[in-house]
Amino acid sequence: MPREQGRKVVASNRKARHDYTIIDTYDAGMVLTGTEVKSLRAGRASLVDAFGHENNGEIFLHGMHIPEYSQGTWTNHEPRRVRKLLLNRSEILRMQIKLRDDGVTLVPLQVYFNNGYAKVELGLAKGKKAYDKRQDLAKRDAEKEINRELGRRGKGMA
Template identity: 80%
Template sequence: MPREKGRKVVASNRKARHDYAILDTYEAGMALTGTEVKSLRAGRASLVDAFAQERDGELFLHGMHIPEYTQGTWTNHEPRRTRKLLLKRLEIDRLVGKTREGGLTMVPLQVYFSDGWAKVEIALAKGKKSYDKRQDLAKRDADREIARVSGRRGKGMDD
């Protein structure tokens, strides 16, 4: 079977953009078992409460849930196991250095297939305070209201 071209998103972490200010993003591969890949291809994964952490000079993804493959047998995987992230040494050193220097964390934004390979988009992020979240919501509501009013004003004017 030939590899699929393009990018197919499996799971997104929409709450991460609400809870964190995204500073930088990286694309990482994942070390997965066969049943995990089959579950991902079926579109089954969750990034709720997932985060990346450094251990012994390597990055690992914690808390990502990939349900067991339904047609799997005794070879099925553990749904919430820790998964190794595959990045270049320079990228790992840069990410770890920035997280150690000041209040930053690594959160996954989405899991997708890129040319047949399972990838995860990792963001270097800083946690938002609750008043920042409220300001973002108010700004988004105001922008939505402006778009709604300006869209209505243009209709029926040329009659």
């Protein structure tokens, strides 16, 4: 059977982009068991309350929920276990330096399959204040209104 080609998104953490300012992003592989991969291929995962943590020069993903595989037996996995992430040494060192800053955290943004391999997109993030969130919403609404008006003018309606 040929390997999958392209990128297939399994789970996305849209709330993270609303609650945090993303400073930098990294793509990392994950160490998974067989039933976890099968459950991910079925499109079942949740990134709510998930975060990355550095421990002894390695990066781990905590709180990601991959439900048990329905056809799994006694070999099924624990849904919220800690998963090791696979990154280059230089990427880990850059992350460690940036994570030392106050208020910076590691947030998973997406879980996806890239050419058959399960990957997670991590973002180095800094929390937004309530007024930052309101400014972003106002900016987005203004851009929508501008695009709507330009569309009307292009059609000769205004």
